Amino acid sequence: MKMLRRILLATAICGIAVLVPRRTIAQTPTDPLPSWNEGAAKKSIIDFVSKVTKAGDKNFVPVAERIATFDNDGTLWCEQPIPVQLHFALDRVKALAPQHPEWKEREPFASLLKGDLKTAAAGGDRAILELFIATHTGMTTIEFEQIVKDWLASAKHPKFEKPYTECVYQPMLEVLAYLRANGFKTYIVSGGGIEFMRPWAEQVYGIPPEQVIGSSIKTRFEMRDGKPVLVRLPELNFIDDKGGKPVGINQHIGRRPLMAFGNSDGDKQMLEYTQGGAAGRFMLLVLHDDAAREYAYGPALGLPDVKLGAFTPALYEQAKTAGWTVVSMKNDWKRIFSSQK
């Protein structure tokens, strides 16, 4: 009885957890990546994280240097049948058309308004730039943030019929959470617009605005009605793709990543730059080979090229030679989205 009273007293003061035998916890470790099938890809992630976080290990890396960078389109969320930001731009053209009667006669807008993407795309990079300038500039940063939020609240993915913010890869959400639980700072490093991703990245990925790196247009500080604002200008500032990714990483972070995650040729230089660091590093590419549950595409699989998602045979070869992890969505992931049980 005396012992029982002591235990009760100690428990009341210290809280229940103190007296739970520690061995019980150690014997039933929680799987940090439950949506991943057992296999080489999952093992490579857990082995690497265990190694760099183990005090005394020769591969140990201090918390301050645990930087992990993630491409967004096709790595964290679905980029097919068209990139989400392009869908946003097309919807904005429709919404803004009444204020722009001249668009009926002007490309790429005339074709876009008829739903003819192919003719619109014939204008090449210049047409795409015109489309983005018409839909992404002229307003303040605060106004643009609201436009993005409003659109995301109503837009749906054409195949999955869910908001885009639910078309994010559950296995990658688990990697993000697992890394943060191990002291990593997780960053997005995307070709997409920095101001297009920030309004929702914190809620959806747990990645705060200051850890989002992306392409950008120039902005200008000015006073409007006595209020200090930043106005979005019709001028490119930075393209955060291919060789731009290491440049963006250096500009924003100032350190080489310890881990980098991508899915296409646009991520090649980010992975090379990561691997070029002094200590052991981890590089991963997601291969879209799951036509049933998501999409299958890219020349690496002998499938048609899709500009944004080009995973070329050469990149596949480089990944094998350099020891990068390649994830088969079909074989390595138990489920793609959180809604799939």
Added chain:
Amino acid sequence: MKMLRRILLATAICGIAVLVPRRTIAQTPTDPLPSWNEGAAKKSIIDFVSKVTKAGDKNFVPVAERIATFDNDGTLWCEQPIPVQLHFALDRVKALAPQHPEWKEREPFASLLKGDLKTAAAGGDRAILELFIATHTGMTTIEFEQIVKDWLASAKHPKFEKPYTECVYQPMLEVLAYLRANGFKTYIVSGGGIEFMRPWAEQVYGIPPEQVIGSSIKTRFEMRDGKPVLVRLPELNFIDDKGGKPVGINQHIGRRPLMAFGNSDGDKQMLEYTQGGAAGRFMLLVLHDDAAREYAYGPALGLPDVKLGAFTPALYEQAKTAGWTVVSMKNDWKRIFSSQK
């Protein structure tokens, strides 16, 4: 006795601290800003931090939004008699001169090599740009980092005869530490070069590279001898001064600061942008009025204008009207540098 045994038991299990009476701790609070004299400036900082960190207070701000931005030159470290980075550039001209015999005939280098800053400066912005391109570009980012570190290890401030990294303001170091202890993320937002500050900001200020924002030149990703590097190009990328400061803050952080600290007209827009946020904000300017212990300069004091440190009478008026804290180094600071007892 029974009570004593219970207390001993509980203490043994939970650790001593649990039973230390809380009032004792509360009665002897540690002064978070010991190098500040009691007065309105010190009080304004502590009052603001107490308010925004007190759970339940109407001014409470979540940790994620506790962003504080600090100018560097003249706000965190000494910028007189010439800015530190200019001293660095001049020393680099001397070090590189043997490889550039043509500099003997070419301005601004010819005058600089004779120690004639006045004639060199007559070339205006173009001369300054030439000086910076000649001394700050052409190498990789890693090489530049080493050049900066080597220089700082040997260079000394002409008046204080100490390394520049010891000519940092002790009262501001205390503010940085106090804010971080209260959940703030502290950032540098400086007109100085981002890559000039990062090599030492973590050690000297406790500010990691990813929280340093500054002016920059463009870089290019390339493979050199099979290694992925970033090469510093002779082309300006961004000037992080005046209206550029809010732009840089938005680019890197994506949130408005909660607190902003500066010392000149170059910080005006950063303070305006900070104050333009929705909730209560805190803005502070350091006034250099201490000729004995540091320097006294600036038109606000009726003293000569010094380009980098211009604290104009108009800015002084604006600070008073807008409720910004103005710090008199002479009256508000017990000591300027940690070496002054």
